[in-house]
Amino acid sequence: MNDEFRSLFPLTSDVVYLDSAATSLTPTSVLEEMNDYYNKYCANIDRGVHHLSKLASHRYGDTHKKIGELIGCSGKEVVLTKNTTEAINQVAFGLDWSKNDHVITTVMEHHSNFVPWLRLREKGVKVDVIGIKNGQIDLNELKNKITSETRLIAICHASNVLGTINPVIEIGKICRENDILYLVDGAQSTPHLPIDVQKIGCDFYSFSGHKMLGPTGIGALYCKQKHQEKLKPLMVGGGNVSNVTKTGYTLKKGYHRLEAGTPNIAGAIGLTKAIQILNEIGLKNIRKHEEKLNKTLIDELRNLDGLNILNPDIDRTGVISFTIKGKDPHKIALQLDQKNIIVRSGNHCSQPLVEHYNYDKVIRTSHYIYNTQKEIKTLCKELKKLI
Template sequence: MSASTHGTDLASTSVDWDRVRSDFPLLTRQVHGKPLVYLDSANTGQKPAVVIDAVDDFYRRHNANVSRAVHALGTEATESYEGARRKLAAFFNVRADELVLCSGTTFALNLVAYSWALPRLQPGDAIVLTRMEHHANIVPWQLVAQRTGATIKVADIDARGELDLPALYALLTPEVKLLSLTHVSNVLGTVNPVREICREARRRGIVTAIDGSQAAPHRPVDIAAIGCDFYAFTGHKMCGPTGTGALWARREHLAAMPPFIGGGEMIREVRFEGTVYNDAPHKFEAGTPNIAGFIGLGAAVDYLSALGMAQVEAREQALLEHATQALSAIEGLRIFGQAREKAAVISFLVEGAHAHDLATLLDLEGVAIRSGHHCAHPLMHYFGVPATCRASFAFYNTHEEVDAFVAALHKVRRLLA
């Protein structure tokens, strides 16, 4: 089924998706002699040429450290780096001085855990998480709970993979100090109603942290409208370089939180008798950052903004509908996660086939999907499986690729029979 004949692909009417696809050099590759069908964008997104060029241009023409030199190269590097912060702030509708630039969501959530939660939590306090969290939104809170005597409560999901909201709200009792949850599940694709959830938490005086890794690349995200206290996202999933991302936090939190890592550029003055720290967000950004990476991320934000995130979401929803319909017709195939609002992620298993075997054989057909527990062991335990396969789509995929994926899956299934 082509994009031109797929009636639900509303975004096709205003965006030339063939031209967009040509912006991504890697997608022209062949793998094992077959055209590459890349369906692992929930793992990492591919990079358009403008992002690659921005990184290359920095190293060729502007390479210098930031915030350390008054010479021309230092000034250029600093302006481009801080320009990326401003672009991210506009993209998410927040203030630039509320964005801590870091290596990604994992670092960002650890920053909240160690700088906000660790100094505040005590025995008798509780943290609420959900069954669908990535390990990055579980392990930091476990470490904090072990050190403070706080406990962790888990909000469960239903058979469709949606949060049981009444049960979640019932968990938000007075001892709960923090609710941390994913905006979009990396396994199920479930889109959680984070605005409503944050409103209910705020009514109870509970601080909220949102893992936005799987939302930021695929749908419009207005952090101010969500109403959370912390929002973390990762740059490499949104067409940017690896080792980039940010934590957004309310200014009052940033002002009250102590530094997480000490070193250069997070200080105003250092004496052996004591140190005066820089203002937020810089007091959380010790050492030389990934300058080229953030300049590349700034280019990625420009690219996504030009496309329009509403168009991106519509395109991916059309691909999801096409793939879900085709996979649902395959006998013995089970899809995990049937939420009413869902991102373009399909986790599945085929009866009689191990997830890793299936993914390996699909790779021989040129189809790249993920197999494993997807850093979500508790969710795998909930469904009673050790692993699943996961096909995750991005706007640069095509309907022809969906058909190629399904055809490869039929071929592989026959081989495994």
């Protein structure tokens, strides 16, 4: 990416930012769009007849539409949430579960697509966790775990530790053949890959704005319209009720019933701008850019003594994790931080996956559209010194 584009991200002039899987940098144009809301038409949505509320409501509603266009669905099937975690919890605790219902998830999940399903065991739901082979979901084990009681399969589109891109379309076919609900965690894929929920064949798809150039505090859940009336809202109150009496209430129809309270209006408007930027660049172009950076980084890391890359040869997003023999990942991350190189160390909210590789923590780099070949080589140069 050229210097003009990088100038939209002021932090890139100060640091080598390689922690985009945790949160991406936010362009100044996104912040300006959010400031315009606060400075020019600040009002609550769907709460008044005045022109400020109407404009804010229109802009908020436009976010549903733009997200739908991005992932291949109707804006009416988009529920705005706080983040991916809230979106997945809305499904996990919005569905009616019966004792002995069965859920299948995987060892490579982020805790946000893992813990909500484990918690269902309190309701008597059976939860199976399938393993991985060579950094990828073991499809044979997945098929073998399916029973007549299997109600839902929940998997990540891409791993936040390995970068693995899972065969979500193939898994979608398996779910349809067995009449199983299908939830995909798209937090690590939506910023990096073209998404079409119709091709994937999922019932639910979730992601967060802050990993795709947007602000924090805004995310989305794709929910097929036929499921919207079946989900119980996580919260009730202002915004998602159409009628209230002393003895009861009536919920609104569609996605409105799942969006209680005053939402993150500015965040939604900022996310719309972020989506516009991604569309202008093109997700296919983002993918090509990351693949080039991946090749450079993996080639360089392979030449460093004692450095072990987790599954270097998989099809991946811009996420690469590794360990260095005899070196503590946290210490390495702190030493890189002193050189203004930002990476993450730890279990990355994927403790079962990291432990699968017999580690308690690893070092993770995650690049994005604002990173350059020069920055990748700077990282490798500093790692070589540390080793």
